[in-house]
Amino acid sequence: MSKPAYKYLRPEDIRKLENFEFAPRALVEGYLAGAHRSRQRGSSIEFHEYRQYTPGDDKAFIDWRVYARTDRYYLRTHNLETNLEGHIFLDSSASMGFGNNPTKLEYASFFAAALAYLILANNDRVSLQIFDDKIRHYAPPGSTSLHLQHLMHLLETNQPGNQTSVAEALRRAYPLLKRKGTLVVISDFFDEPAAIFHALSPYLHRGFRIHLFHILAPGEIDLEQRGLAAFVDMETRGRVIAHTGGIRQAYREAMEAHQRGLRQLAARKGIHYTLARTDTSYFNLFDQFAQ
Amino acid sequence: MNVVFLNAALTGFLALALLPLLVHLFARARPPEYRFSSNTFIRRVVRETMRVRKPREWLLLLLRTLAVLALILAFLRPFWFPQKPVGGVFQKRNVVFIVDATASMAAVEGAQTRFSAACAEVAHGLSGLSASDTADILWMRAAPEAVFPALSNNLRYLQDAARRATVSSETGAIAPALKRALDLLENAEGRREIRVISDFQQSAWAGVETAVPKGVELQKIQVSHEEARNTGIIRLRCEPESPVTGEEVVLFCDIRNYSPQARHCSVYFSGGETRQSQEVLLGEWGAATAVCRVKAGRPGPMAVSAALDEDNFPGDDKRWAVVPVRESLRVGIYETPECPDPALAATWRKALAALGWARVEKVSALDSGDPLDILMLAGWTGEGTEAVQSRMQAGTAVICFPAPTAAALAAVAKVTGAAPEPGPALRWEEAAEHTLRLADNKADLFRIFTQGNYGDPSRGHLRARLTGGRWRENAAPLLEYDDGVPALARLGKNAAFTWWNLPVDARWSDWAGQAEFIPLFGELLATCRARTGAGESGIEAGEPATARIEHEALLSEITLADDTGAACPVVAKGADGRGFASRDPLKPGLYAWNFRQTPIAYSAVNFPAIESDLRALPAAEVTRGNALATLGGHLLQDANTATPLWPWLLALGCLLLVAEGGVLLCKD
Incomplete structure (x- = not known):
C-alpha cells in the first residue's frame, strides 16, 4: 500500500501502525476469504476436523478416501476464512469543535483515520459515516487504497456541524449496513444515554460488535477556572452565566455520573465503552481492540 | 446627629459604597464569553445550585457594600460629640477662617513659615466646601481685615487670596477678630463654623476666652509643631529721654533668650556718630541688658538702633529709637517769700547762666502749663x-528747697511717696557750723568727682539748715551733714524729686562759693533728669506713624520714607495743617519725615515684643472651651467632648471583610 501524506494520517503514524494488528475478539462473517477465521464451516484450505455424516449434511464434504478405507461416511470440515467489515461512525457535531490543539474532532479524525488504515492494511473492508444530527457523509465499505484516499479526503474536508443526535444518526445508518461487522462510534455523546443505547439495539440483534469511544477534552471533564463567565453552547448558542468556582465541583460530579451511566449501560449490553481524553495519545485506544 | 467629619472634603467618596453593587450588576451583565461544547450539564448544575447560591450572593453583596461604606466613613474621620449640638452633616456650610497673620507666624518651621502652613490649611479647608457653601477669610492683625465684607461662595477668589497673603509684623486683636467672625455668621443659614488657624502663641493666647454662641462650631487648627527658639531685642530705651546737645545718652537694650540653652550674642549699637558692639551672655530663658553710651549731637532728632546677629526669626533682631536732642534744658525757678534762704533763687539763676546749656524760665504759677525739664522750687510751702505732681508725671524733674512748715513737708511726702521719720517738725535752724559728707559716693552725681579732677563736692561749711527732714523710705541721700541730717537727697520711686537742704547765702554758707559748686550743680541737673524712668520711644508695627511739624505745610510737601528711601503714603491728620500720619500700618524700621526733601523728624516703628516669644500653647490649652483642635491636620483628641x-x-470594615471571606469559604 502506498503511503501518501494525509492530514490525519501522517507518515510517522503509519510507521507506528504497521506494528499494530486490528484483531477484534469476534470473528465476523465475510464474503471474501480473509485473515479472520469464521465459526462457520465452509470451503477453505485450512482443515478443521472429521465428523460423521448426519442426514442433511452437504454430501460434497464427504471424504471418499476415508469411506474407501473404513466404509463409513465422514465429513471433512474446514475453517471458513472471512474478511472483517468495520463501520466507523464519526460524530461531527458542533460540540466536537471544542478544545485546543487538538480539538475533539481533530482527535477523533486522527483516530478514525488510523483505524481505517489498520483495517484496510489487513485487507478488510471499512466504511465511514460522518454525522451530527443526521448522516452528513457516508462512504460505503471498501478495502482499496483508493477507498482509503476517499476516506482521508472526507475526514480532511469535514468541519464541525450542527447539534449532536447520536441516536438519530444510528437509526438512519442502520439500513445502510448490509453486513454485520464491527461498529466503532466515536463521539462526545452529548445525548441521552438511554436513546443512544436504544438506537444501538438493532445492531446488537444483528450481531454487530460495538465499540463506543467517548471523546472528551480535559476542559470538559474538569472546568477551567474562569471566574464569572457566560458559557455559550457551541451547538445551540445558548448562554448560561455562572461562576466556574461555584459550579466546578457539581459539574465534575455531573460529568462523572454521565460517564458512569454510559459505562453501565454499555456493560449491560455487552458494548465496549472507552473514555478518550484528547490530552492522551489515540494509539492507546487500539488496546481496546486487543482485549 | 452630633457628628463632625474632619475630612469632609472626601464626602464624595461615599459614592464608592455603590461600587460592589455596580461591579455585581455590570459583571453579571457582561461577563466574558466562553464557548463551551455543551451547556447541558452546566445548565443542570446551575439550576440545582441556584437555590442556595442566590441568597449567598446577596449576602456577599451586602457584606461587601457595608465593608466599603465603613472603610470610607473611617477615612472621613468622624467624631461624635455627645453633648455639643452642631448642625446637620449635610447642611449648607458657612465657614469663616480666622487666620493669624501676626508677626510670630513668620517663624520658620521645617521648610515653611507658620503662616504658609496656615494658608495651606485654609486652601485645604476651602477645597472641602461645595459650590453652595459660603466662606470668608479674616486676617487677624492689629486690625482684623476680612477678604469679603460678607460671606461669599466665590471660593476660588478666597483660595487666591490665601495664596497671595503675606504675614504682618503686627500683634493680633483676637477678641475683635472673633467678634467680626460672629458678625459675618450672624444671618447665615445652615452650619456655622469658625476655624481659627494660628500658632496659638502662648504670650498672646494665654487666658484668652474663645467662647462662641450656641449653634456655632469653633475649630482651632494649630500650625506650630515645635518649640521655636528665638533671641530678640524686646526694648531699646534712652536716658535721658530728651538730652541736650553734647550730653551723654545711655542706651539700654533689653535682650531676651526664648530657648532652653544659654546663648552668646553680639549687640550692635548705632547712634549719632557712635558705633559700638557688645557681647552678651544670655542664660536659658534669660534676659540681659546691654548698655551703650553715645553723645548727643546737633539739636534735632537723633536716630539710634540696636541689632543682633540675624537668627531664624529676624523680625525682632533690630530695634530703633529716636532721641530728640535739644539745644538747652528748660529750667523753671519758682520762688516764694517763705524761703528761709533769700539768696537761693538768685544763686540758682547765676549757676544756670554759668552752665550755658540751660535756659532759665521764671515760673509765676505752678499750674501755668509751660513744659519744663526741671522745676526748681525755692521755699515751696x-x-x-x-x-507739681502732674509735671512730675509728665517727666519734669523737681529740685525743692521747702519752706520750714509742716504743710511743705506733707506736700513733699505726697508728691514723692516718701515717708518722713516721726520726730521734730520741719524747721529752719541757724546753729553751729556743720560740714558735709557724701552719703552715697557711688551715686551718678559724683561720677565726675571720682578721679579728683573737679575737687571735693562736699567741701564747705554751713551754719543753717532745715532740720526734721529725715526720710524712712523711697529716699536716697546724696549729701548729708556731719550729724546725719540730709542735705541733698533723691525722693520718690523714680528719684525725680531732689530734696535740697543747702543754704547758699553767704551768711550761713561758703559752700556755694567753692569751685566744686558749679560742676556739682550741673551734674545735679543732668542726673536728676536721667532718673525720670522714661520708657521706650517709637511705635509698634501696625500702628500708623504720626508727625507734627512746627509750621503749616501742604500734604504734597511732606513725604515719609523708609530706611531704603521708599516712599510711604501720607495723610493729613487734624485741620491745622501741621499733623500728618502714615496711611497704612508700617513695618518695623526707621522712617524719615521729610519736608521738601529735608528730614525734619523720624518715626521708629518697632517689632511688638510680645511676638518674640514663639512658644505655643499646650494642646490642652488650645482645646479649652469645647473647641475641636487639630495640630497641623493631625487630630488632637479631645477626650472630654468628642x-x-x-x-x-475601621474595625467594623475589617470585620465585615472577614465575614465575607468566611461566607466565601463556606461556599467552597
Missing part, C-alpha cells in the same frame, strides 16, 4: 501739689 468614630468603623 506745698501749694499747687497737684500741678469620641473618634473612625477606629470603630
Whole structure:
C-alpha cells in the first residue's frame, strides 16, 4: 500500500501502525476469504476436523478416501476464512469543535483515520459515516487504497456541524449496513444515554460488535477556572452565566455520573465503552481492540 | 446627629459604597464569553445550585457594600460629640477662617513659615466646601481685615487670596477678630463654623476666652509643631529721654533668650556718630541688658538702633529709637517769700547762666502749663501739689528747697511717696557750723568727682539748715551733714524729686562759693533728669506713624520714607495743617519725615515684643472651651467632648471583610 501524506494520517503514524494488528475478539462473517477465521464451516484450505455424516449434511464434504478405507461416511470440515467489515461512525457535531490543539474532532479524525488504515492494511473492508444530527457523509465499505484516499479526503474536508443526535444518526445508518461487522462510534455523546443505547439495539440483534469511544477534552471533564463567565453552547448558542468556582465541583460530579451511566449501560449490553481524553495519545485506544 | 467629619472634603467618596453593587450588576451583565461544547450539564448544575447560591450572593453583596461604606466613613474621620449640638452633616456650610497673620507666624518651621502652613490649611479647608457653601477669610492683625465684607461662595477668589497673603509684623486683636467672625455668621443659614488657624502663641493666647454662641462650631487648627527658639531685642530705651546737645545718652537694650540653652550674642549699637558692639551672655530663658553710651549731637532728632546677629526669626533682631536732642534744658525757678534762704533763687539763676546749656524760665504759677525739664522750687510751702505732681508725671524733674512748715513737708511726702521719720517738725535752724559728707559716693552725681579732677563736692561749711527732714523710705541721700541730717537727697520711686537742704547765702554758707559748686550743680541737673524712668520711644508695627511739624505745610510737601528711601503714603491728620500720619500700618524700621526733601523728624516703628516669644500653647490649652483642635491636620483628641468614630468603623470594615471571606469559604 502506498503511503501518501494525509492530514490525519501522517507518515510517522503509519510507521507506528504497521506494528499494530486490528484483531477484534469476534470473528465476523465475510464474503471474501480473509485473515479472520469464521465459526462457520465452509470451503477453505485450512482443515478443521472429521465428523460423521448426519442426514442433511452437504454430501460434497464427504471424504471418499476415508469411506474407501473404513466404509463409513465422514465429513471433512474446514475453517471458513472471512474478511472483517468495520463501520466507523464519526460524530461531527458542533460540540466536537471544542478544545485546543487538538480539538475533539481533530482527535477523533486522527483516530478514525488510523483505524481505517489498520483495517484496510489487513485487507478488510471499512466504511465511514460522518454525522451530527443526521448522516452528513457516508462512504460505503471498501478495502482499496483508493477507498482509503476517499476516506482521508472526507475526514480532511469535514468541519464541525450542527447539534449532536447520536441516536438519530444510528437509526438512519442502520439500513445502510448490509453486513454485520464491527461498529466503532466515536463521539462526545452529548445525548441521552438511554436513546443512544436504544438506537444501538438493532445492531446488537444483528450481531454487530460495538465499540463506543467517548471523546472528551480535559476542559470538559474538569472546568477551567474562569471566574464569572457566560458559557455559550457551541451547538445551540445558548448562554448560561455562572461562576466556574461555584459550579466546578457539581459539574465534575455531573460529568462523572454521565460517564458512569454510559459505562453501565454499555456493560449491560455487552458494548465496549472507552473514555478518550484528547490530552492522551489515540494509539492507546487500539488496546481496546486487543482485549 | 452630633457628628463632625474632619475630612469632609472626601464626602464624595461615599459614592464608592455603590461600587460592589455596580461591579455585581455590570459583571453579571457582561461577563466574558466562553464557548463551551455543551451547556447541558452546566445548565443542570446551575439550576440545582441556584437555590442556595442566590441568597449567598446577596449576602456577599451586602457584606461587601457595608465593608466599603465603613472603610470610607473611617477615612472621613468622624467624631461624635455627645453633648455639643452642631448642625446637620449635610447642611449648607458657612465657614469663616480666622487666620493669624501676626508677626510670630513668620517663624520658620521645617521648610515653611507658620503662616504658609496656615494658608495651606485654609486652601485645604476651602477645597472641602461645595459650590453652595459660603466662606470668608479674616486676617487677624492689629486690625482684623476680612477678604469679603460678607460671606461669599466665590471660593476660588478666597483660595487666591490665601495664596497671595503675606504675614504682618503686627500683634493680633483676637477678641475683635472673633467678634467680626460672629458678625459675618450672624444671618447665615445652615452650619456655622469658625476655624481659627494660628500658632496659638502662648504670650498672646494665654487666658484668652474663645467662647462662641450656641449653634456655632469653633475649630482651632494649630500650625506650630515645635518649640521655636528665638533671641530678640524686646526694648531699646534712652536716658535721658530728651538730652541736650553734647550730653551723654545711655542706651539700654533689653535682650531676651526664648530657648532652653544659654546663648552668646553680639549687640550692635548705632547712634549719632557712635558705633559700638557688645557681647552678651544670655542664660536659658534669660534676659540681659546691654548698655551703650553715645553723645548727643546737633539739636534735632537723633536716630539710634540696636541689632543682633540675624537668627531664624529676624523680625525682632533690630530695634530703633529716636532721641530728640535739644539745644538747652528748660529750667523753671519758682520762688516764694517763705524761703528761709533769700539768696537761693538768685544763686540758682547765676549757676544756670554759668552752665550755658540751660535756659532759665521764671515760673509765676505752678499750674501755668509751660513744659519744663526741671522745676526748681525755692521755699515751696506745698501749694499747687497737684500741678507739681502732674509735671512730675509728665517727666519734669523737681529740685525743692521747702519752706520750714509742716504743710511743705506733707506736700513733699505726697508728691514723692516718701515717708518722713516721726520726730521734730520741719524747721529752719541757724546753729553751729556743720560740714558735709557724701552719703552715697557711688551715686551718678559724683561720677565726675571720682578721679579728683573737679575737687571735693562736699567741701564747705554751713551754719543753717532745715532740720526734721529725715526720710524712712523711697529716699536716697546724696549729701548729708556731719550729724546725719540730709542735705541733698533723691525722693520718690523714680528719684525725680531732689530734696535740697543747702543754704547758699553767704551768711550761713561758703559752700556755694567753692569751685566744686558749679560742676556739682550741673551734674545735679543732668542726673536728676536721667532718673525720670522714661520708657521706650517709637511705635509698634501696625500702628500708623504720626508727625507734627512746627509750621503749616501742604500734604504734597511732606513725604515719609523708609530706611531704603521708599516712599510711604501720607495723610493729613487734624485741620491745622501741621499733623500728618502714615496711611497704612508700617513695618518695623526707621522712617524719615521729610519736608521738601529735608528730614525734619523720624518715626521708629518697632517689632511688638510680645511676638518674640514663639512658644505655643499646650494642646490642652488650645482645646479649652469645647473647641475641636487639630495640630497641623493631625487630630488632637479631645477626650472630654468628642469620641473618634473612625477606629470603630475601621474595625467594623475589617470585620465585615472577614465575614465575607468566611461566607466565601463556606461556599467552597
